Amino acid sequence: MSTHLHGTQGAAGARGPTGAELQAGAGAALGRGAVVMGLQWGDEGKGKIVDLLADRFDAVVRYNGGANAGHTVTVGGERFALHLIPSGILRPGKPAVIGSGVVIDPEWLLKELEGLRVRGVDVSGLRISAAAHVVLPWHKDEDRLREGWLRASGVEAIGTTGRGIGPAYADKALRGTAVRVGDLLRPELLAQKLERTSALKGAILSALSGQAGAVRYDTAELHERAAGWGRALGPSVCDAGELVRGLLDRGGRVLFEGANATLLDVDHGTYPFVTSSTTIAAGAAVGAGVPMSALGSVVGVMKAYSTRVGGGVMRTELEGDDAEGAIAHGIRQRGREYGTTTGRPRRVGWLDLAAVRYSAGLSGVTSLAVMLLDVLEPLDTLRVCVGYRGAGAGGPAAGFVPDAWDLGGLEPEYRQIGGFGGAVGGARRLADLPAGARAYLDLIQEQVGVPIGAVSVGPERTQTIELW
Ligand code: GDP
Ligand code: IMO
Numbered sequence: 001m002s003t004h005l006h007g008t009q010g011a012a013g014a015r016g017p018t019g020a021e022l023q024a025g026a027g028a029a030l031g032r033g034a035v036v037m038g039l040q041w042g043d044e045g046k047g048k049i050v051d052l053l054a055d056r057f058d059a060v061v062r063y064n065g066g067a068n069a070g071h072t073v074t075v076g077g078e079r080f081a082l083h084l085i086p087s088g089i090l091r092p093g094k095p096a097v098i099g100s101g102v103v104i105d106p107e108w109l110l111k112e113l114e115g116l117r118v119r120g121v122d123v124s125g126l127r128i129s130a131a132a133h134v135v136l137p138w139h140k141d142e143d144r145l146r147e148g149w150l151r152a153s154g155v156e157a158i159g160t161t162g163r164g165i166g167p168a169y170a171d172k173a174l175r176g177t178a179v180r181v182g183d184l185l186r187p188e189l190l191a192q193k194l195e196r197t198s199a200l201k202g203a204i205l206s207a208l209s210g211q212a213g214a215v216r217y218d219t220a221e222l223h224e225r226a227a228g229w230g231r232a233l234g235p236s237v238c239d240a241g242e243l244v245r246g247l248l249d250r251g252g253r254v255l256f257e258g259a260n261a262t263l264l265d266v267d268h269g270t271y272p273f274v275t276s277s278t279t280i281a282a283g284a285a286v287g288a289g290v291p292m293s294a295l296g297s298v299v300g301v302m303k304a305y306s307t308r309v310g311g312g313v314m315r316t317e318l319e320g321d322d323a324e325g326a327i328a329h330g331i332r333q334r335g336r337e338y339g340t341t342t343g344r345p346r347r348v349g350w351l352d353l354a355a356v357r358y359s360a361g362l363s364g365v366t367s368l369a370v371m372l373l374d375v376l377e378p379l380d381t382l383r384v385c386v387g388y389r390g391a392g393a394g395g396p397a398a399g400f401v402p403d404a405w406d407l408g409g410l411e412p413e414y415r416q417i418g419g420f421g422g423a424v425g426g427a428r429r430l431a432d433l434p435a436g437a438r439a440y441l442d443l444i445q446e447q448v449g450v451p452i453g454a455v456s457v458g459p460e461r462t463q464t465i466e467l468w
């Protein structure tokens with residue numbers, strides 16, 4: 001494979017693909033089942049790519065995470081922030097499925113649905129897996145209490161979103177105290193589950209808070225609320241796995257939407273500063289309930305630089321009050337790097353290609369979507385991490401190491417290159433990009449060893465160069 005970017009343009013060649021070729025090209029290259037997932041620490045622009053591709057697929061399925069995700073889609077100047085609802089919802093009538101691998105806070109979901117409805121979005125395509133787990137009030141309380149307990153113990157907190165994600169997945173694994181979406185439709189069983197669980201949660205969380213009896217739950221009130229969620233969501237609840245497998249069996253095409261990202265994966269991320277689900281492409285089979293053979297291609301979404309929200313090591317971080325801090329500030333402003341879910345300012349750093357290479361290998365990424373290229377436009381020089389070295393007297397070269405402790409002991413190895421030398425926001429074909437920007441993309445492709453399928457030069461659906 002040529003690592004030079006122009007080599008990936010296929011039949012369309014250097015003149016740039018026409019609209020018709022793009023459609024056919026993307027369709028053929030991505031296969032019948034395509035996964036879209038993040039290669040860094042989240043917020044890479046997965047929502048934009050899912051929205052862009054959704055019209056070429058028959059359904060979009062979210063396979064992991066919960067309301068910790070915030071996927072932004074911008075269409076015609078209108079900005080939508082999706083947390084639990086698949087980004088495919090903005091394509092009218094398209095089935096948008098929440099798979100069993102997702103943990104659902106019904107209050108959030110209902111709020112999100114209402115927010116879309118009042119803006120005139122057709123939400124009739126929403127389908128919810130009966131096997132997805134429910135985030136209950138005690139999960140959110142436990143999330144906050146555990147973060148506080150870590151801080152009080154003098155340990156760096158994880159910096160969670162506070163959405164109850166970890167405790168909900170923990171209860172899923174524990175089984176006895178879990179509630180699934182299907183249970184919301186069985187009032188008697190629901191009452192039994194809430195009854196026996198609320199007293200236990202009250203006792204455990206009171207102990208965690210350090211004050212006996214401090215945490216109590218009103219079971220009757222919660223049951224009434226939860227039964228209301230069941231009534232409101234009931235018409236959309238289904239066996240999502242069967243629905244999606246049926247679609248695939250009939251020759252349909254399915255897009256799987258990952259939330260969070262590889263370096264936040266519970267097994268393969270920078271543990272313990274991770275989320276609690278399987279974010280990598282393999283998670284799509286489990287969280288959507290489809291065979292692995294259904295996952296024909298994997299689109300790895302990456303920013304042209306690095307960002308991270310919450311705690312944990314990030315070796316290419318730009319920080320301080322000096323020139324580096326000023327670069328980070330500029331990137332944060334241009335890229336609107338404030339959390340979609342929590343509003344927290346995102347930490348900013350140089351692109352870590354060693355990390356992206358690691359992530360792409362884990363998921364068998366078949367094409368890259370390089371996002372937010374326009375944000376780097378004003379910089380005269382750029383640095384990119386291409387590998388790591390042992391700390392101290394220039395130890396042996398190494399790749400990215402996900403273990404947070406070990407990674408802290410390595411030094412990034414940088415390559416410095418010139419700036420883009422021109423504007424990129426208006427580019428719609430590779431040929432429209434200045435030479436410096438194309439060189440940056442070539443470096444990404446060469447270092448990661450995966451062809452670039454899309455380059456994003458602005459938040460709008462139309463601000464995309466497609467090379468699939
Ligand atoms: P996700 O969680 O991976 O879906 O990403 P987020 O939506 O949390 O964060 C990505 C942010 O970048 C959003 O505000 C998008 O609107 C924005 N965005 C996506 N692509 C581009 C791009 O190419 N350029 C710019 N300037 N913004 C982009
Ligand atoms: P999207 O889908 C960025 C981070 C949190 C925290 C850690 C654990 O928008 O890319 P959690 O609440 O999941 O227990 O938090 O994971 N995190 C994300 N960061 N984007 C996300 O999702 C994230 N989902 C979780 O900031 O550091």
Ligand code: MG
Binds near residue numbers: 069
């Ligand atoms: Mg996000």
